[in-house]
Amino acid sequence: MAEALGIVGSSTAVLQLATKLVSLGYEYISGLKDAPREIRQLLNELHSFSQILFNLRDFVRDRAADIQQEILTMLDGQNGLLSERLKELKRIQLKIEPKIDQGAIDHSVRDTNRIASNLQANALAQTALTTAIDKSVGDTNRIVHNLQAESSAHIVLSGSILGSIHTEAVESQAVRNQVEERERVKRCNDVLEWLSKTLGNFDNKHPEISRERRVNTGKWLLREPAFESFMKGDPDFLLLWGYGIRTSMVIDHLKENASIKRYGVAYIYFDFADQARQKPISILANLLKQLANQIQELPLELEELYTKSERASETPTLQDLQRILLVLSNTFSRVFLIFDALDECNEDTQRKELLPLFLNLSKLGTGRISIFLTSRPHPEDIRDSFKGTAQIELRARDEDMEIYIKEKIDESPRSRRLLGQKDLESKNKIISDLTDCAKGM
Template structure:
């Protein structure tokens, strides 16, 4: 039975109502009441008819509306039938060609049957008004919900731009059905998943399939608890090529983002944090995000955190150790369950000492599933020979010895073989043992060398770009990179290579993550191999990449300089897909390029191109905004200092560039070079007559303070050896170089600074914090030990909120803080 309706149902009823209203135009006063009722029904019908096309009605609403429309038509039809009872149409021949007029009978009161129809019409009007009112209220609720959803999305996107979900989709799509089931069935995993506050550490050799196993665990948890809103699931995939997105604050922000977006609304604590930083256009600190993350985890009954590839977490400034420590602190405070994978790295294994552990190795069953699924990629004669297929599988399974990646490489090496004999010969030469990967990669490169010239050159271009790029490239970015023609002033899209061709010539060493559209080497070990052998396979890669980037940034499209609005800048980024990468990284490639450095100076002398590239170089990332424009007065000498381009800097100085020219942020070339740790350029600039060694930027920070805060030991040492540098200079927050270095845990820099004559060991910032108190607050044990054993450091510092941390850090009993100098770590 159908309960459908159409707008036509209302049009029919409206037309009938209007017809009847016209008939009532000359009706006696006793019928004015029903005439008005018909008029009201007509108006309400029209009101509903107007809004219907914009509505998405539920099934129940459609049934309700169908019944109301039907009732309205019925009562109007019944009323039309009564018209003949109380009046007749005048058929006077003199009125031929004119509308016939109804002649009404006369009566003294309203007939009973008319009263009954009035009641029915009134009832339909009430139903229609109620329905229309509910639609209006629903629309208002939906509008408010949409606005709230939009606000939530803005806040969630502001937290982090990294999307680990696309990586999860890529990894799980590569899994053969049933792979990893051995881990899900293991006693260790069952204990981990069924009890709170559990840790399961799963180390494995390179290429054992750790990342695929992590994706299997995430998929299992997501499926098992998909209908349980009290369970939180968040995960991280560490990648050595994405360390710019994997700072400590980025990691905790990403975990928070995943947990929040599964909740019906954004927590008030996160809304407050967003509002605090939105107007200032600043990013929240690690501690701020960590606090909100802890409260969010606590809102779930159980939270699972999965971390893949801890060995690929950056080591600078003790980031990996601190991250692991903070995750364990979160676990202690919230009862979360942690699953982590890593290579066999002693320092990481030590961190998980005492935790449940289960080694990840590619099982023979998983390897066989993979080989079964990929057998069709081999020559057709293999598919006609079941015996040969079994021989291939047995030989590869025996050779890989738990290294899943090796099975992939070995199978790929058989593609293109022309006969069963060629297959068997290759099988006899399969590499095994600790050097297996190097042998497999070398054989793959030898196959590439054996291709025709164009294919060989394309493969080497692809491999060199992926190996040397500072971050992962998208497929379209790499296509544009390879299409750049030296000396041209625009990109010819007819020169874009096809991604399928680019992958096919690389002998299985390159893969595309379809969800994220990024192109990468098949494994971390592939990257390590090419880093060791780059000088042999593509010795001029850095130069070639630098030339391509400089050529791209010199295109005519950038001749107008920087964009004046966010909209223009975003449009430029979208239209020129290599612009972002080239602007942010060309100088890093130029710094290590071996030839053609004259091109660098040519670019830096072109002010509008410098302005255009600097805009993308300094644009904020991971936020819902960009910096409009570019720092005024940001010239070639600033960019050379930022990237540490010594030769280019000398060339610019010979042309008479202003040494102490400041950009909008008050940064001089010396300050930029110091902040980024470029000792050669710092030494060059510091030796120039008349340079201001203590120039301050808009935050009051000097070159020494910036270098100290960023842990650049060599630069700090250089600056301290130069007379005239003030080691106690304070910024707008009262921070000194020693305070900054101590707060960041840079032990080597702290050691240099405390050895300086005249250094203020107990300087206080605007919050009354000293170097020692900041070191304690951030739990930098080595720095705390160094400071408390340094003569002149006052241990009687601000202790209120840090006393507990202090005592645990220096291992002294409360309340004798003054005994710290004799404590051991």
């Protein structure tokens, strides 16, 4: 923009002087009837010269900045064309202002012709220069287009290579994940196998006992206030002792809600015939195995205990397993430990250690561990240990007896034949009388 203003300024100065000379010429012509032909020729040349300057100014305004700089150097620099022409016009002005004579006119005409010829030649040169520049711009555009095309091809190729690399990386990571998962599963199985083989395995009684239970019996227990407080995690009901019948129904109820509420559920069915295997340390290890089977990642503390025990060929202590059980409990929202038929344990070799252990776990579990135990009510050591804890009597309710008697009648072909399909009154009377006789047995 600055170059264009410089050229415009120079051409304007020349134009102003040329216009002034034209005005002086017209003044002279208007005072003479027969003005010399040379004067008229000078005026025509000045007109043509002015038109060339106008065209030059418009040409420069439309050029790029670098072309404007080149034209400015050519026309307005030292000994530039516009500078020289301005000097020549000023000499013509000095000659014609006082008077107009033939010699000055001839000289001015020759100067004007020379200026016009030079400007025309410069215009032709500038046109050639513009054509060359336009050709150079075209060549540059073609080069840029080719580079862009090559760049696009390289980008596509690079994208393809990167895509292949990414695919290989994803596949490689998937393979590594599979290997790591297999190693994790193997490690987990090794730990669980160690718990079973080394410390005992006797948690397979529940399915059999659960099948023996009549459908829909024992549901009343879930509605008992003490059991409801136990399920809510009431601090006074973290350990609940139920004396009476077995409670496989409680285990089924907890298992049904385990996955939704993130419960951990483990249980032991004590059996008089299994006293030799159901040692306190085996009981605790069995609980650990059940809970460990319900999580994705084994606690580091359990793996470390396994490694330590395997290397030293030692059996972990009861305190070690209790510590791991507390760690495992933190992976669940709640942990429920169910112990059925505690009275079938030996008082000296089993209950002497187990009863304090149960009380201790309920206290150390920080509200996360809840323990439900069942037994007959008569063993003194059990009554003494749980005399300050929440208790609930477990006995068959009338609704359980009614369900049981009705099913037994329906199962007997002879009973169905004697009562008939329509004798509901006799059937209900038999069910009611037998329920009264049972008295909750």
